[in-house]
Amino acid sequence: MNRHIIIYILTCGCLFLYLPDVFPNKEISITHFGIEPNNGKDATLAVRNAINYCSEKKINKLIFPKGKYDFYPKLATEKTVYISNNTDGEKRITFSIDNMKNFEIDGGGATFIFHGYICPFVIKNCKNIILNNFSIDFSRTFHSEGIIKAVHKDEIEVYFPEKYPFKIENERLIFTDGKKIEYPYGSLLEYNTLKKETAYQVHDYYTGPVLKAENIGQRQVRIHLKDVKGTPGNTMVFAPNHRLCPAITIDNTQDINIANITLYHCGGMGVIAQRSKNITVNKMKVSAAQDRTVSCTADATHFANCEGKIILTDCLFENQMDDATNIHGIYMRIEKILSSTSLLLRLVHYEQYGMDIFKKGQKVELVNAQTVETYSINNVESVKRYNKEFYQVEFKENLPSALKEKDVVGSAIYPEVILKNCICQNNRARGVLLGSRTKIIVEGNKFHTPGAAIMTGGDTEYWFEQGGVSNLEIKNNIFDNCNYGVWGDAAIQIAAGSKDKRNSPRFNHNIIIENNTFNVFDPRILKVSSVDGLIFRHNKINHSTAYPAIHTTAEPFNIENSTNINIQK
Amino acid sequence: MNRHIIIYILTCGCLFLYLPDVFPNKEISITHFGIEPNNGKDATLAVRNAINYCSEKKINKLIFPKGKYDFYPKLATEKTVYISNNTDGEKRITFSIDNMKNFEIDGGGATFIFHGYICPFVIKNCKNIILNNFSIDFSRTFHSEGIIKAVHKDEIEVYFPEKYPFKIENERLIFTDGKKIEYPYGSLLEYNTLKKETAYQVHDYYTGPVLKAENIGQRQVRIHLKDVKGTPGNTMVFAPNHRLCPAITIDNTQDINIANITLYHCGGMGVIAQRSKNITVNKMKVSAAQDRTVSCTADATHFANCEGKIILTDCLFENQMDDATNIHGIYMRIEKILSSTSLLLRLVHYEQYGMDIFKKGQKVELVNAQTVETYSINNVESVKRYNKEFYQVEFKENLPSALKEKDVVGSAIYPEVILKNCICQNNRARGVLLGSRTKIIVEGNKFHTPGAAIMTGGDTEYWFEQGGVSNLEIKNNIFDNCNYGVWGDAAIQIAAGSKDKRNSPRFNHNIIIENNTFNVFDPRILKVSSVDGLIFRHNKINHSTAYPAIHTTAEPFNIENSTNINIQK
Incomplete structure (x- = not known):
């Protein structure tokens, strides 16, 4: 392997890379790990080996020659990941960047196509990371889109293009990848097909994944849904009932720069950063592919319990199935007052499970759950995690007498x-x-x-x-x-x-x-x-x-x- | 805490405890950890603290005064566990016994009642463990039982006693705990109610979890199922579509003795031991509770890739929804021949995912997948796990020329x-x-x-x-x-x-x-x-x-x- 590796010594550090003099910039191409663009092969192992190599050898930049790269779950890294406002659990990850610093992925305008249930990027415990200049899409979207053909009382007829395979089983509509993998939905929403925006004043239909339906031929399905409305020609979007595969997850990481990335699709949020510091997103484009109405299936970007600076500049956030951004902390609820310095705290919403938001030395605010007023600032002495829902937290000081169960506690660093x-x-x-x-x-x-x-x-x-x-x-x-x-x-x-x-x-x-x-x-x-x-x-x-x-x-x-x-x- | 702890110095070691002289037997009661029997409180934290204490202080025996103890998932230990022939994933565990040796749980005839999705015992990386003299049951069973009231063409009417809460939602039969938690089923089987055995010559109906049904009142449901048969008065059992909560999981452990345990129910196998050595099950009783037809929802006992001695004596295995025992190894399939000494191996069945069955120094057999004949014995040099399905294995010797892809590899130690x-x-x-x-x-x-x-x-x-x-x-x-x-x-x-x-x-x-x-x-x-x-x-x-x-x-x-x-x- 070594003889194939070309090391470039750069004469200047790039933005955000403040390297010590003893550690010159080095870069390497993904092609040195046995993959070429546009050859249709699974590039997962090449990426995995490349990241391991860059981590071990302190290579600062991994370069992709322009072209298409395909990624499958088969040989991908597997980790249990807790991702705020997305769905936690055991994931397959293509770019698993863990415990690295001063590292850039330069996509060179490449197209990354993901196949199946896989998380493109999970960046954890890192410092000074750059993701630059590539696009992300999935071969089969997690949502499905159909053209409304007719609407009757409590029934709607929808045509699904071939890229949204489906079957009717046990009288129920089920989306698939055309083979064995299912793409369950949880809600429906009508879009104006021409404007590529949600139809005027429509609301979500929360249906669960087992809508009663009949196949009426020519890829058309009659769906039974009480009080359904819709305009023929509009697009009915079947949103996934999960957020299993966000595109870029950033956890406990400092100084990250995401630039010139086009996100056409993922099964969750576009960029979700949590417990991280200094995140810049510049010239990111979240947008539906030409032949689709929806881009990513949740927020374009989202920041939970972050610190430092969050900078979003010159971005396009469109067609995503939730907000352009949501920047917030997480409140833990006081489940039980254990002593004058100790609380049993609970992460209540299931999409926040596993967020270890408090640590020794953390400054926190105690908040009246009724008035949302902060009535005390305290400092964490120690944290014991029982499981992804319950934590026992010891404080340095005696807790105020105003404190009561069901009040909430949040970080006091914003x-x-x-x-x-x-x-x-x-x-x-x-x-x-x-x-x-x-x-x-x-x-x-x-x-x-x-x-x-x-x-x-x-x-x-x-x-x-x-x-x-x-x-x-x-x-x-x-x-x-x-x-x-x-x-x-x-x-x-x-x-x-x-x-x-x-x-x-x-x-x-x-x-x-x-x-x-x-x-x-x-x-x-x-x-x-x-x-x-x-x-x-x-x-x-x-x-x-x-x-x-x-x-x-x-x-x-x-x-x-x-x-x-x-x-x- | 310390002043409450009574240390008993035993004059003789009990069976299977070969302690060095410098380390006398010590025992402690669960009551020292803030719980009493029969008080209806969640004893989970007491058990968790007790096990931690015993582990740290090298206490050899944890004693339960006779009576009823209740366990909930809320404050239970959480771990991702791969359990052969059961369902892997993130689990809540009551008795999580990890990396301990010379430790006994003496139930003293206690009744352990588990509430919800929880694994009673997971014993991992241990040596010389005894579980003795208690019973295990769940407040809501993972399966559901109903009495057949009438059978028509493609329809069956079933009465469900109150202990099997259900709802009809979107025309579909769903079992619950009476609140929010669901108990999904995957197949149906008819039992002779009086004999408490499967009805004569009946077969499973594999239905999935969304049978079409109507509530016809008085806790009776009309279920639509093509070609269904049944005898009024018999019991229709709705088996869970998972094996999430086996009762006693033993992983990578040596010398374990399970004695005098009565298992009325769990959501999976009774005892599942994997990659473990010397397991004795004596006077275990797996049996349905008086008012049920089914005991545990899979095998009573099961042993995968174990070594040493497996001893099952004086046990009663009845009413379980699969075999009394199954003792076997696991074959990994050759996915790709990487070199003359290196293979990419795959765990194919999803219930075997994550079984790290090979390690350095392991003797393995290479087996022709068509004839099931072993054609070579080889030795493992190293193992690299890509994820729970794929492993790269290096061998000490050159592999035989007869070797081909899709052949299988198993341990050669039985x-x-x-x-x-x-x-x-x-x-x-x-x-x-x-x-x-x-x-x-x-x-x-x-x-x-x-x-x-x-x-x-x-x-x-x-x-x-x-x-x-x-x-x-x-x-x-x-x-x-x-x-x-x-x-x-x-x-x-x-x-x-x-x-x-x-x-x-x-x-x-x-x-x-x-x-x-x-x-x-x-x-x-x-x-x-x-x-x-x-x-x-x-x-x-x-x-x-x-x-x-x-x-x-x-x-x-x-x-x-x-x-x-x-x-x-």
Whole structure:
């Protein structure tokens, strides 16, 4: 092997690679590991061997000659992975990058095609990682799309193109890969085929994976679904009932730069970073392939319990089946007060299981579950994990007397957030969900979302997502006819979670909304709850007829339970 | 804690505890860990703390005062476990005994009740372990039982007692715990309610978990199932579609003694030992609770790739949903010949995934997949695991030229087996499946099984279970009206796996069957294939009318493809 390896000594370190002088940059091509682009072979073992080699030999860059590479689960790395807001469990992983630093994957414009249930990238316990310049797609999507042919009472007839194999078994519709592997669905949503966006004001049908159906020939299926609606010619999307295969998972990693990556599809989120620090996503394009309506099957990006800086710039986030981004912490619920310094804590939502969010020395906030107010900041002395749901946490100090069971505990370290020059459009649900008590800048973006474009919140009842903002600037953005769907009450919603009417306006602070353009067919521009300090000024509001007008009598500005609100219309 | 601990210094070591003098026996009661019997509280944490304590402090015996103890998954240990012939995955475990030696759990006649999806015992990497004197049951069984009320064409009406909660959702029958947890089924089997055995000549209905059904009131359900048959008054058992929660899992452990344990139920096998050495099961009783028809939902006991001695004595194995025992190795299939000394091997059956059966220094047999003949013995130099399915194995020697892809590789170390004074009856399927190339003694047992009482085999096509016998004695047993079901062709079947007609009789050797009593309504006593050397002598054959006669014209002795067969009728 060694004689085939070409080592390039670079004369300058690239961005984010601050290497010591004794350790010059070295790079190697994937072709040295027995694979060529476009040959149709499984490149999994080549990648596995290449990453191992780079890790052992401290190679800084793995290069892919441009072309197509195929990846199968067969010889992939296997790990049990807990991924926030996705589905945990034993995974097959193609690029398993663990415990590495100063390492770049340079795709050179390559196309990575994944086949079956596999996670493209899982990056864990790393420092200074770059993923650059490639695209990700799957040979068979985790969702399925069909064209609506006819709609009758409690019945809908749908045509499925050949790329969405299906069978009717025991009177039930089941999607497959054409062979043995199944692609179960959990919900249905109608899309406008031409606009590639969710149809006007449609909602999800939560059906589970066993819809009653008959094969009526010519790849058409009659599906029985109570009160189903739909417009012939539109696309009915059958969303997966899992998020097993997110594209890029980042766990407990510092300094990661994702650039020039096009994500056509994955079975979960596009980029999910958790317990990580300093994440930059630049010129990422999440978009449906030409012949599809949907890109990834959940959020384009998502950040849970991250620190440092989260920077999203010059990205396109479209067609994904959930928000463009969601930045939040995780609340653990107090299951039992064990002593004056010790709590039994529970991760309540099943998609947060296994998130080891607390460690020795961690600063945490204790939060009243009713008011979402923080009533104490404490420090963790030690953590004992019983299993992926329950943790016993010892604190350095005596806990306050106000503390009670069912209150929640979150990290008191929050990331700075910059969201700049991004386009968020034609997805399902909202634009960006922002929860961080440091500085958040949302600038120069364009939003065309079926729900709220920008939302803040947090809740202590279902998702247990820690939210609230302390310093939020929203400026120079275009809000282009948002809320054509059902996932919001205004273009911008500042809230305090699911129990909106909090007792005191202390959850959100210091918000400025200025120099934005709002194109509105729906008059609801701003909804504010539980805020102390908000300025709305110098914004331009254009009335539009892009969609049928509804909520015509609604107030543009809906303020409740807040103080120091300055709306300059 | 320490001041509450009473240390007993025993003057003699108990059986199987060969302790060095410097380390006297010590014991402790579970009550010292904050739990009392019969108080209805979750004893999980007490057990967890007790085992940790015993492990750290080298306590040799954990004692339970007689009474009832309840165990829930909530605070249980969590581990990903690969369990041969059961369902692998992330498990909650009550008694997780890992890396301990010289340790006994003395149940003192206690009743252990498990609630939900939990594995009672997983014993891994241990030496010299005793489990003694307790019973295991679950508050909600993984299977469900209903009384057949009526049978029509393609329909059956079944009454489910309250202990089997169910719902009809989307026209589908789903079993639950009465709350949110589901108990999915995969197949149905009819039982004679009074005899507590499978109904005469019935077969499994493999249905999957979504049978079409209507609730017809009074806890009765009409189920649609093509060609269903059944007798009103009989019990229809809905078997789980998984084996997630076997009762006692033993992995990579040496010298284990299971004694005086009553197993009423678990969701998988009763005792499953793999890659372990010297296992004794004495006076174990696997039996259905009084108000049930079925005990555990798979084999009562099962041994995969074990070594040393397997001793089963004075046990009762009844009502379980598969065999009383199955002793075999595992064949890995040659996926690819990588070099003259290196193979890519695959575990093919999904219930064998993760079985790390080979290690450095292991002696293995290379086996022709067509003839099941061993053509070479080789030695393992190293093993690289790609994932739970694929392994790269390097051998010390050059591999033989006869070797070809799709042939199989198994361990060449086999256990001695003693099965003595056991009762195997009223289960589903066979009695005992025996595959080991050393000495096997089957003596003084009683069999009343719906399939063959004793079977040998092995196959290279579906189960990939390594079999064959070299020295099998079957003496002084009673075969009492076996084959009243569909799982066999004779009381004793000596075969070579699924491809019965092998080219040469080399798979089984040296079998003696003597001084047994056969009570037969079905004349088929012995079926022999691929055997070199068998004596059948001094056996008593009593004709019976216990069941309707079928196969009346069949030969009692069916010999094919064998040599040196001596049948003395």
